[in-house]
Amino acid sequence: MGGSERKESALAVLIQKHAHTLAEILTLFREPAPCGAKKVQWKEVITAAEGVARQATTAGILWKDKVSKKDGMANINSYMQALQGFLLVSHGSTAGAGSTLLSRIEHVSRQVVESSLNLLRTAVHGKDRPGVQLPVLVGCVWEACEAIKKTPASNRVAIGQGLTQVAVSVKDVLREMGDFEENGASDLASDSANLNAVTETGMPYDCDAGVKGEADSSDESGDLSNKLSSNEMQVVHSVKDFVSCLLSLIKQLLHIVGGTIKSSKDKSVPDTEVILWLEKILVHSKALGDGVDELGASLYPPQEMDNLQSTVEEIEGLVEQLQEDVCSLLGSMPEAFLQVSNSSKDTAASLNKVLEAVNRCSLG
Known part of the structure; x- marks a missing residue:
């Protein structure tokens, strides 16, 4: 296995590890946050989503050229930390949520995660493939984050x-x-x-x-x-x-x-x-x-x-x-x-x- 292939393999493993963690956090949305917990205000969720959108922009710029293993791992870790933080505040906003509101918040939150993972996986594995356009995938993340602003904040x-x-x-x-x-x-x-x-x-x-x-x-x-x-x-x-x-x-x-x-x-x-x-x-x-x-x-x-x-x-x-x-x-x-x-x-x-x-x- 060449150095480039080993680098991509290491980056793919790192993404998969974080993806597993994100999947575990998403299971929290099966139930609303405990009513006894302090309810996270929706404006905090919007702020966290804006942070994810900035991470997508950074990734799109970084991965359009060749990236070292060190820089690639740093970018993935930073992006994934932003996603984890976003999911946690998003779930924290569901205290007192009924089934309809909980379902809406879970859906838009999952869209942010899935579009982000698609961007990073494509950046690592497919940026040199014909027809793959990272700017389009960055735009998908932006749209998913923008949808957070249009999501209802009350039951x-x-x-x-x-x-x-x-x-x-x-x-x-x-x-x-x-x-x-x-x-x-x-x-x-x-x-x-x-x-x-x-x-x-x-x-x-x-x-x-x-x-x-x-x-x-x-x-x-x-x-x-x-x-x-x-x-x-x-x-x-x-x-x-x-x-x-x-x-x-x-x-x-x-x-x-x-x-x-x-x-x-x-x-x-x-x-x-x-x-x-x-x-x-x-x-x-x-x-x-x-x-x-x-x-x-x-x-x-x-x-x-x-x-x-x-x-x-x-x-x-x-x-x-x-x-x-x-x-x-x-x-x-x-x-x-x-x-x-x-x-x-x-x-x-x-x-x-x-x-x-x-x-x-x-x-x-």
Whole structure:
């Protein structure tokens, strides 16, 4: 083994040793820091992350040329010490953190570590390889450290951001349904009156007329709307109404969480109990968002009525659970939240009628 290879081997061993230590520190994030310990302020975590970013800059400059074993080891040790210090203060900031905040802090902290290790390992082993650009890897570390500044420093803000992500996901599904409706409006209009009649009166329905759009399903150049029957387009319309109500429900939950961020009117309720209920609201909201995703996916042909009906039933149960969560948190349901909850139940009932009607036609 040549001198250069021995040097790289020694540097690689040193990196691996430090990486093992970092991995052990990261296991601390399985639980928040003890509440009895002094909570590290988030600004200290930001400062530590800025120190890591400076180390990345130094490494990028140093390793672009040939580096002696001594200088390489000194750089690695200095960088790793900065990373260890960053992880320790980051975990120290989690005292009193709920599961959502703890998960966010663990994620962004891990990104800083992983991007840094990638930089150093590439600097030692791959800086002479074609296509390897250390400045790009330094930039990845900078981005990971910059993300620390955007990370919520409190439970309520973290939960609020989680709810916002659910709202954005639901809105994306709604937008896709809107595209379905826009492209298939002409097909839907010709048959919606007949389908409405069967959902309201239970009278027999002309299923042959209702599937006229299926004849065009083999046209590869056609839009998705050409592959949906007018019955299926009516399902899209009804699902869209239901999901619109669910989006309003999520928005009301954001108002509720925002209210607890600003102030807590009932000072007799411990903060830990408030966070517990907010966490439950977020868990059930995420499950609701997953249900909406499932509804959106189920609208593609061939539509499976049984799957749509079961998903609607699951979402209805989640709405009931969210009502219980809000009552437990606030002692009662705000009027606006109650209204959107009732609207979601009404639109769910209407959607179920449509699904039952279409299902009867498919079975007939």
